[in-house]
Amino acid sequence: MFSGVFFKKSLIGVFVAAFTCGLAMGLTHKVKKAENLYRIALKYGVSIDRLAAFNGIKDKNSLGVGQVLKIPSGKVASPAAKVRRTPKSLRVIIDAGHGGKDRGAVWGGVRESDLNLKVALRVEASLKSRGYPVTMIRRSDVFVDLRRRSQISNRYRNCIFISIHFNATSHTGVRGVETFYVGKRGRFLAKTIQSHLVNNLKVRDRGYKFKRFSVLNDTLCPAVLVECGFISNSYERSRCNSSSYQAAVARSIVSGVEGYDRAY
Ligand SMILES: [Zn+2]
Structure with missing residues (x-):
């Protein structure tokens, strides 16, 4: 009681x-x-x-x-909630050049297809953390033909297409980065990515140029192809092969995407 x-x-x-x-x-x-x-x-x-x-x-x-x-x-x-961003509507299609039986350029034991994929995966992670929807043409060492790459891209609207490559030439003194584009918006994207690459990497600026690569030409959305450095040049090859360089390339591409997204 x-x-x-x-x-x-x-x-x-x-x-x-x-x-x-x-x-x-x-x-x-x-x-x-x-x-x-x-x-x-x-x-x-x-x-x-x-x-x-x-x-x-x-x-x-x-x-x-x-x-x-x-x-x-x-x-x-x-802290986790602070870094979470609002979802973006612009889709980014990342095309790691070559892959599988197509290794791209091979110099000094360095395969272009491997470098392309490493950078592509870094770009993917970074864009996703910023809220961008991302489509990867490949996420492993597999062969995808060029037509198929464009077909995958053309499923989407409100997107941009970024093909990632490393360069090579028999003139081993040649080095630097360059970005190719088709279309007016592609031009803006190429210009923005190229300027970030040059500023971040302190590399020779080979400019941004119009070129009808079939993978760009057959893709409906604004499309660029980034050549991230010459693996035929021994100095540049060792840089390209380092994770710090690859991270800086990825950062530059992501900054380029953000610049494009702000403009359009
Ligand atoms: Zn290539």
């Missing part, structure tokens, strides 16, 4: 306390043994910095047992 009354009273007490806390005073938390600011911040879904600032705490490592903390209201975006 006694316990029943007590139970009822304490329930009302808890309800009233919660009601007043929620509406008038805001949520509070009494620090228990073995608790730290990090765990409390995590529990209420607020950042540790915000919780500390809200309570005027300078030393985040000194919390007293029984200390009452005010919990800031409103959810604070977690």
Whole structure:
């Protein structure tokens, strides 16, 4: 009997306390043994910095047992939520040149088809993290003929097509990057990607040029073909083969896509 009354009273007490806390005073938390600011911040879904600032705490490592903390209201975006972008409507079709039985250029043990794929996969990951829908013509070392590449691309509207290649010539002194295009919008995309490549890679600028490569010509959307460096040149080959260079190429292409997306 006694316990029943007590139970009822304490329930009302808890309800009233919660009601007043929620509406008038805001949520509070009494620090228990073995608790730290990090765990409390995590529990209420607020950042540790915000919780500390809200309570005027300078030393985040000194919390007293029984200390009452005010919990800031409103959810604070977690770091993961902060980087999540709004989905983009522009689809990017990434074409890693060659593949399978078609290795492209091969110099000094370096196969163009492998480099193309490495860069393409980096571009894919980066674009997806920015909210772009991406279609990959190939994601492994397989052969895809040129007609098929265009056919896949032509399934989509509101897209751009980017073919990734590395260059080679019997004149082994030749080096630099160049980007080819068809169409007016392709020209803008090529120009934007090329300028990012030159700025980021500090390579020889061979310019952006109109050229009717069949893979570009048969593709309906704005299309470019990026030649990311000469593997026939020994200096450039070792650069092209490094992951830092490949990452910088991918970054440049992604920046080019973003520039294009802002313009159209
Ligand atoms: Zn090629």
